[in-house]
Amino acid sequence: xxxxxxxxxxxxxxxxxxxxxxxxxxxxxxxxxxxxxxxxxxxxxxxxxxxxxxxxxxxxxxxxxxxxxxxxxxxxxxxxxxxxxxxxxxxxxxxxxxxxxxxxxxxxxxxxxxxxxxxxxxxxxxxx
Numbered sequence: 001x002x003x004x005x006x007x008x009x010x011x012x013x014x015x016x017x018x019x020x021x022x023x024x025x026x027x028x029x030x031x032x033x034x035x036x037x038x039x040x041x042x043x044x045x046x047x048x049x050x051x052x053x054x055x056x057x058x059x060x061x062x063x064x065x066x067x068x069x070x071x072x073x074x075x076x077x078x079x080x081x082x083x084x085x086x087x088x089x090x091x092x093x094x095x096x097x098x099x100x101x102x103x104x105x106x107x108x109x110x111x112x113x114x115x116x117x118x119x120x121x122x123x124x125x126x127x128x
Contacts, residue, residue, distance in 0.1 A: 009062040010117045012094045013044070019088025020054045022081075026089045027057055029077040036073035039066055057089075067113045068106075075106035095120065 016023045027043065030036045040060040045052035061067050090102030094116045101109055 009040075009060045009066075010094070010113070010120070011058055011060045012092050012113070012116075014057045014059065014089050015091040015093060015098075016053075016055050017088035017091055019086065022086045022088030023054045023057055025081070025086065026074070026077055029080075030059075030070075030073055033069075033073040033076075035069035039070060056093075061113070061117075064114075067117070068110050071106040071110035071113065074101070075104065075109060078102060 014023070014026065023043075027041060030039060030041060040062070042058040042060075043054055044056040044058055046055045059070060061070065090100050092099050092101045092112075094113075097116065099112065101112070104112065
């Protein structure tokens with residue numbers, strides 16, 4: 001998985017929701033997925049009492065195919081972890097919009113991401 005500070009394209013943020021382990025697990029899942037590991041994923045940390053804690057993952061989609069690859073990988077991760085006590089990594093933030101995506105299947109998630117991207121393009125809002 002490549003990490004970058006500045007990338008072009010659509011940038012979303014997956015919030016930790018207080019569950020750092022969920023973000024770590026999701027990042028590992030994306031890194032192991034043959035299609036999703038091509039995504040640009042940047043970890044966002046906040047200073048904690050003794051050390052920094054993982055707060056969010058910023059993911060950049062440079063191509064339309066990236067949206068589909070992420071949607072399939074994310075939905076597969078949620079299904080695989082359905083029995084686990086993972087409560088975080090459910091909230092997706094894009095611009096001023098935050099959506100709970102934990103219940104969406106891959107097709108619904110891809111559709112949501114494409115609609116968000118389309119709305120930003122239509123209104124002239126930057127994609128990152």
